[in-house]
Amino acid sequence: MSLTVAERLKQLSPSPTMAIDAKIKSLIREGRDVINLSAGEPDFDTPESIRQAAVTAMAKGETRYTPAGGTVDLKKAVADRLRKDTTLEYQPGEILVSVGAKHSLYNAVMALVSPGDGVLVPVPYWVTYPEQIRLADGLVELIHVDPKRDGVLSAEDVKRSIGPRTRGLILNSPSNPSGAVIEPSDLQDIAQVVVDNDLWVISDEIYGRLVYEGTVQSSIASFPGMRERTVVINGVSKAYAMTGWRIGYAAGPSAVIAAMTNLQSQSTSNPSSISQAAALAALSGDQTAVETMRQHFDERRRYTLDRINKIRGLRCAVPKGAFYLWVDMRAWQGKALGSRTIQNSDDLALSLLEEAGVGVVPGSGFGVDDHFRISYATSMKLLAESMDRVQRLLGSAE
């Protein structure tokens, strides 16, 4: 008998952001001169004190299974961090440590979405949300955000999108890909709509520490009536430059966390014991490195935003968080560029890659095909060179 892939996986798409990243890296391996602005990860090394904590853990023999949902010490450190950063109070029994934030999200979606449940997902969305909802046999219900608000979700947007099957909402502030941040007053209004309609929320706050322009980190779970209906997702990947260590976490009501822990115990079991020791050092140690990296990101953000807005046919709103620019390329649609007529962001991304040697991520994977995403998590030197290249190809704004 030949092997047949199960129905549930036949519709699953591979992550498009990882696909473009792989294409760019293969061109670089072939010796092509390409500057990669597609990566969704900090270019910094994990701070030395965190790496040292992993070395110490290994030397001390912390190399065995831990509890499936993470060590109690790490859960306490997560609770402390959440209290300091968002004022939210959680007990260790309300926290799960997973193999990255993506894994925590997966566990949350599996625990909350029953077949046929509608889940609201604001557009543009991080590529993984719709796929995980579909894996749980849920219905993806897209929220088309009012363009007048520069991509920032409002309570009105949520209210207008609720249908008879809607059960939950996935929030991502700061957003990947847009960098948009929902201000506390808007979060409060969204919370009211959520409570009024008896919905749950998965709040992906992985970029919460990376905010700019005086923005304050804030969680929807902190508004009245929300703690009991929200699962907060976060992790160490982005703020501590620890993408490869694979530690993320979820905080929420104990019954949901228990179900998620159960699923994890029957699938991956515990995340790496060494990575947990490193994450403990990251969350509970000196936070200076986080602020230093944030300042570097901020400088790069301001520089790249200014350059992009001086290039012909490109426009970008001010992103207040994460490390991405979400670039509007509608002015290029239907126009000729070299040998190609640009219809959408895939065409423009291909032209930028082949003719300018700059790798960006087309918006199609994020549900919007007239924008593309730039990651500014790379050096100022490479950002300057890449902006020069794009400007040479597209020309300057009048």
Ligand SMILES: Cc1ncc(COP(=O)(O)O)c(C=O)c1O
């Ligand atoms: C919005 C968002 N959530 C979650 C993740 C996953 O983070 P982790 O690497 O910890 O799994 C990412 C990573 O790109 C992300 O952009």
